[in-house]
Amino acid sequence: MSELSDQELLALFRKEETRHYAFNLMVRQYQQRLYSFVRRMVTDPDETKDVLQNVFIKAWNGLDRFREDAQLYSWLYRIAHNESISHVKRMRRGLFVSQDAVIERLTTTLDSSEHFSGDAIQRKLQRAVMKLPEKQRAVFTMKYFEQMKYEEMSNVTGTSVGALKSSFHIAVKKIEQWVVADPTI
Amino acid sequence: MKTQFDNDDLERLAPNLAGIPKQDPFRVEEGFFERFPHQVQALVANEKRSIWPSVWLLRAAFALPVVGLLIGALWFFQASPPTTDPNQVTNTESLSNEEMYLLEADELLADLAPEELPEHAAASEAPALDADELVAYYELTSADITDLIENL
Numbered sequence: 001m002s003e004l005s006d007q008e009l010l011a012l013f014r015k016e017e018t019r020h021y022a023f024n025l026m027v028r029q030y031q032q033r034l035y036s037f038v039r040r041m042v043t044d045p046d047e048t049k050d051v052l053q054n055v056f057i058k059a060w061n062g063l064d065r066f067r068e069d070a071q072l073y074s075w076l077y078r079i080a081h082n083e084s085i086s087h088v089k090r091m092r093r094g095l096f097v098s099q100d101a102v103i104e105r106l107t108t109t110l111d112s113s114e115h116f117s118g119d120a121i122q123r124k125l126q127r128a129v130m131k132l133p134e135k136q137r138a139v140f141t142m143k144y145f146e147q148m149k150y151e152e153m154s155n156v157t158g159t160s161v162g163a164l165k166s167s168f169h170i171a172v173k174k175i176e177q178w179v180v181a182d183p184t185i
Numbered sequence: 186m187k188t189q190f191d192n193d194d195l196e197r198l199a200p201n202l203a204g205i206p207k208q209d210p211f212r213v214e215e216g217f218f219e220r221f222p223h224q225v226q227a228l229v230a231n232e233k234r235s236i237w238p239s240v241w242l243l244r245a246a247f248a249l250p251v252v253g254l255l256i257g258a259l260w261f262f263q264a265s266p267p268t269t270d271p272n273q274v275t276n277t278e279s280l281s282n283e284e285m286y287l288l289e290a291d292e293l294l295a296d297l298a299p300e301e302l303p304e305h306a307a308a309s310e311a312p313a314l315d316a317d318e319l320v321a322y323y324e325l326t327s328a329d330i331t332d333l334i335e336n337l
Contacts, residue, residue: 027222031221119210176199176200
């Protein structure tokens with residue numbers, strides 16, 4: 001199925017008779033990319049699905065107010081970013097325990113072959129990524145895995161390019177240390 | 186356009202990380218992306234149907250406490266209890282008639298302004314007595330005026 005441009009999708013969405021059709025197309029067009037990002041933030045597949053559903057529900061409710069001053073994908077990505085971070089924060093409050101317990105919960109999925117197909121080194125890398133604070137994890141994921149440009153990341157996070165570069169630089173150094181120090185291999 | 190943090194920088198700063206292949210290692214349930222759009226559509230349809238009652242409920246949830254506070258404040262300020270003199274004796278069952286008379290007098294006096302009190306009025310309105318009148322007064326009341334004479 002060929003992808004529609006942002007303008008085409010929005011034009012269809014703004015007509016009452018084609019609104020649901022346009023929304024369906026939008027979900028199909030962007031779900032995999034957003035799923036990948038959310039999954040790297042929360043790891044658990046069921047929680048990823050919940051977060052992603054919330055993302056698209058918010059998109060449905062907010063699309064009428066979308067000003068088209070940015071790309072539709074950036075706007076969706078911003079919602080996914082905020083929802084993922086909120087989810088991880090809620091997880092910490094719900095557990096009412098230390099960051100280590102949250103990391104333990106996030107990395108449990110990595111030990112299950114049902115949910116994780118990577119080898120030992122991939123598991124090591126993901127475990128290190130899970131140790132990052134959630135905002136820094138998002139920055140690292142967007143830059144390292146998604147290979148987004150800093151300007152686009154700035155639109156998503158609402159943070160300056162300079163701050164993002166610093167955050168990514170620090171995240172890289174941390175992960176390098178943890179990958180080397182991880183005794184699981 | 187060359188980015189600040191390109192592959193050369195990554196290899197220099199984090200050689201172990203640079204050596205890890207970039208791949209997506211997370212398994213996705215088969216057929217997930219076929220089913221997901223329909224699931225979201227169903228949620229959105231339910232969201233649309235229920236949005237109006239929840240909007241009014243939300244407004245009521247904010248408005249009712251505010252209205253309740255306003256009513257409570259109005260009631261509180263309008264129904265303020267009268268102030269009472271903490272020194273007043275409230276239990277009068279054990280008082281004699283003379284004590285009751287004095288109590289009633291005290292209660293009457295408590296309502297008067299300072300300038301209306303009898304002693305103040307007496308002091309301000311009492312006519313000055315000359316010496317003969319004073320002697321006659323003390324003789325009448327049989328008062329001991331020894332101290333009075335000594336202090337003149």
